[in-house]
Amino acid sequence: MKLRIAILGTRGIPNYYGGFEHISEYVSAGLVKRGHSVTVYNSHNHPYNQESWNGVQIRHCYDPEYLIGTAGQFVYDMNCFLDARKQNFDVVLIMGYTSSSVWGQLYPKNSTIITNMDGMEWKRSKYSKPVQKFLKYAEKLAVQYSQYYVADSRVIKSYLKDKYNINCRYIPYGADLYTDMEREQCEPEQALKEDYFLLMARMEPENNIEAILEGFNQSNSDKSFKVLGDTGNRFGKFITNKFANDERIQFKGAIFDTPKVRALQNNSYLYFHGHSVGGTNPSLLEAMASEALIAAHNNPFNKSVLNTDAFYFSNAAEVTHLVENVQRNDPERNMVMNNLHKIQYQFNWEQVIDQYEEFIVESYKHKNYETIIADQR
The missing domain is CATH 3.40.50.2000 (Glycogen Phosphorylase B;)
Known part of the structure; x- marks a missing residue:
């Protein structure tokens, strides 16, 4: 028909x-x-x-x-x-x-x-x-x-x-799987492997950006934290001002170059997903498809997608703990592969x-x- x-x-x-x-x-x-x-x-x-x-x-x-x-x-x-x-x-x-x-x-x-x-x-x-x-x-x-x-x-x-x-x-x-062509389109200096944490979101309170960056700010990490998103609105200006003195936090603005975004997700040490309202979030699926290791806000929406294949946080203190303690070993690699399997067969x-x-x-x-x-x- x-x-x-x-x-x-x-x-x-x-x-x-x-x-x-x-x-x-x-x-x-x-x-x-x-x-x-x-x-x-x-x-x-x-x-x-x-x-x-x-x-x-x-x-x-x-x-x-x-x-x-x-x-x-x-x-x-x-x-x-x-x-x-x-x-x-x-x-x-x-x-x-x-x-x-x-x-x-x-x-x-x-x-x-x-x-x-x-x-x-x-x-x-x-x-x-x-x-x-x-x-x-x-x-x-x-x-x-x-x-x-x-x-x-x-x-x-x-x-x-x-x-x-x-x-x-x-x-x-x-979501589309992360392709070899996309890997090749990103210059190595744009995304050095696993030397940074990453967050990508609209600058809105319900995305828990303040709690994530507060947790990182209080940590002893020597890695950088890249933030992708337009900071031109009121909340974005508040966030950039609040963390202006932490040189590790880098506000990169909105990036619409998909291969570059996906390379940044793929190469991050840990990708923070703070969305707490709404259904299945496209940026979360893209991070999964880009083979990122994910730390997500602890809520039913995120858990229904990620299940046990992510780290979870509810506040700044829990973010600090993740920043200082998450490793990249076989259990974490299995989490990444399980999420990739979900993209292949569910999403x-x-x-x-x-x-x-x-x-x-x-x-x-x-x-x-x-x-x-x-x-x-």
Whole structure:
């Protein structure tokens, strides 16, 4: 069965922004290869301004975020839905709900609506109490107006079952294995083997950056600590100022050169993953695929992916202990290899695309079967 599928809720492809754009890029191109007609909605401000990409049709919609800030995301999503209503898509896949579920009454009436329910966005400490309250409401609307649901984490799937009594299909993110070509693209002086610790994250409180760097700052390590991420926001400026006197801590800014990032992950002595909110995190999968030894914040999201194949921390003191005591011997090498095995067999993009296709076709058939039955009554 070949379907007309639209993907909404992202800034667009190819990915210049984040996780949903990343997965939309892979899934849309993969579905086209499997014979489906796929359209992805892009912001009119997206750097890519062509009408197709790798066989995927691109529809550009007006996005005033650059003029009016966050409120512009809501206007952009509204514009996407208004356009999608005219296109007669069989299936509309909505990535997230933060600024889209308020337009639930505008969802295309004859399309099968599937929503990727994202993480528990209302838990993010960067948001004020009123915003957190709104995000809980937006989550409820997404459940109300969607017909089928995807969760990228088993923890999220369980939460949504308990909270709303809905059955989500668990489909994780994917990651590409670290290739010999990528290894060769990074100059040796850019990533000296195992002489540094590494952290890569958005500068936000819930990513536990302060606790990680505090723990390192209090350690007696003679290694450096490289921090990848844009430090231009308020929290980023606070962090750089707080640790400015520790010459071992190096703020490298945001790096979008994938081979370089993956080489840095691969060559790090220990990679710290501090994310504590949300589902399966793409940067964690990429670190696993890059054969990094990982220390992760101790929470159900990270544990559901890493299991026993990582070190865990909950505070700065535990980070200090890891920095001063983690070795790189056979047990640690086994942890790295076990995580690589997970990428090969659980978080592999081809398998992820297969699961999306299976669920999309299944949802379309189920919805249309129910419609036929209802019409016959």
